[in-house]
Amino acid sequence: MKRPKLKKASKRVSCAKRYKIQKKVREHNRKLRKEAKKKGVSKRVKKDIGVPNSAPFKEEVLREAEQRRLKVGSSSCSPLSQVIDASDVVLEVLDARDPLGCRCPQLEEAVLQRGGNKKLLLVLNKIDLVPKENVERWIQCLQQEFPVVAFKASTLIRDKTVSRIDPSNEIQDKSRGAVCFGNGCLTELLSTYADNLQNEATLKVGVVGFPNVGKSSLINSIKGVMACNVGIKRGMTKLMQEVHILKNVKAIDSPGVVASPSNPPASMALRSLQVEEGSESALEAVRTLLKQCDKTQIMLQYTIPDYKNSLEFLTLLAKKRGFLQKGGVPNTEQAAITFLADCTGAKLSYHCKAPENLSLPAYMSDAVVAEMRNSWALNKLKAGNEETLKGVKFPSQSSSISFISKGPTAGLLSASDISEEKPAAAATEVEAEQNDENNEVTIDGQLPDNTAV
Structure with missing residues (x-):
């Protein structure tokens, strides 16, 4: 029987030709390796796995590593001090979901102690993730110390060719x-304020705050284009960067404030870069944050059944999101990273209750409060905040997770600020966390050997 004619040529080749091609590929790769060796290009460095949970004196090891990292280059602290020195006005960006936890007393005190009549403004960012009543209470509370600007940054600016987006377009989703x-x-x-200075110099505005509060997104939103790199991962900004946002106003982007190791674990999970740098497990951070959240609201937010502990929560979340490893085993590590990204990014809605009576810190006084309010058009600021609150689509109180704040977060402005010993209050809280961890049980009734969740 005659073989029918094929429409396409066969891709099969003889063994001799296939072996010859494989030999050429090996020779080419060998040549590339030799050239890289001559140029001194090393192999890709493997990711640091960090300190195991079972290692003794883990806290001391991490603290010593942080000291060495800051002393070697001080790359995370020096730019921040430079931004404060170079700025006429400093904008401290706060996450509206936990405004008090985003405040850094050391940063605010450093701005007030600098000369040159520097002004400090508080920008309450990500207000679309908090119920409207809660945002209004926080504005009233915070403006007792500094002027407060309500803000919602744009989240869809992707490149330098994007033009300013018209807020009058009703087709777009104003909430997200x-x-x-x-x-x-x-x-x-x-x-x-720049016009009232009566000089031709450009007003320099420093934008500061903890990682992932939206500093770069704020600058991009005002500029209308992507002038600064942004992302879900914390610590995207490494160096200071100047951006002209107005004719006579220049913004200075800065790296995030380094959180002090003496802070409570919940503050470190949200404000530090330990998880991204591999010095802290994502599972530990999730376990800490879940204790600050309302359990019922977490179940409703992620549509999962009741759970006994953080490991079971991550297991249920991994199954629901399809985070499965070989053999259908839930990938709790990926689920933990996803939950942390929701908490620090612009997705998960949670809120903290504003204190009714907020006392002034030690570095503040009535004279300082009056000085910070001087030279600002406070009537225009009040009207602008009211207009902002009218346009934003807020989540309802029932759909937002109630979160317990740990108060202001201590920050490091230089390597010498690291204390040799951990404060007693922080040590007591760590011991309590460990006791709670020992009381937890997993699905099988036992804790893993090398994972604290």
């Missing part, structure tokens, strides 16, 4: 979309 709210109020406030 690309529309920015509060930029008009902030730019008018800064422009008016």
